Amino acid sequence: ETGVTQTPRHLVMGMTNKKSLKCEQHLGHNAMYWYKQSAKKPLELMFVYSLEERVENNSVPSRFSPECPNSSHLFLHLHTLQPEDSALYLCASSHGRDSTFEQFFGPGTRLTVL
């Protein structure tokens, strides 16, 4: 148990659907992250939130829209995705940007776009 939960664990969606991924951390951290993990590729940082403010947007297409309503919750809203967006989406948290070297990851959402 890492203290970071993600729902759903698996998601299959069509290109015209709208869905949201949810992440919740129970560790009292104040920085949260979204990563994309594709086979045989490094983890790709998508977004960083620190104290509920987005501090990093790593050239992610606008069909991905993050939301951080408070320091414990992070969402990733998805719409009009493409098949190449199929991947494992990982959420992580850390004590703060000064502790970024040690991140706590959730189990991920396996997304398949048809």
Added chain:
Amino acid sequence: GQSLEQPSEVTAVEGAIVQINCTYQTSGFYGLSWYQQHDGGAPTFLSYNALDGLEETGRFSSFLSRSDSYGYLLLQELQMKDSASYFCAVLPDTGRRALTFGSGTRLQVQP
């Protein structure tokens, strides 16, 4: 920018010692981290080297040499449960303060 290179796969036998290397090209960084990820699981933090030298945590040790742009993770007394992917990552000291990960090394421990 930053780039990290790791071998894609390593195979070793139970009880042995294995070293997973990470070479990097980066303009500057605070330190080198290592993460473990089992199939279907979340990456979990193993170690962090801010300074050159060896850091030991039980059966796992991590090493950093800034002058050689090189680090490694050393796993001793291998167990079957150590079969997983291992990622190195650097925390840049300029620009964005976020980890940049290597592609990962898949370790297979055989009986």
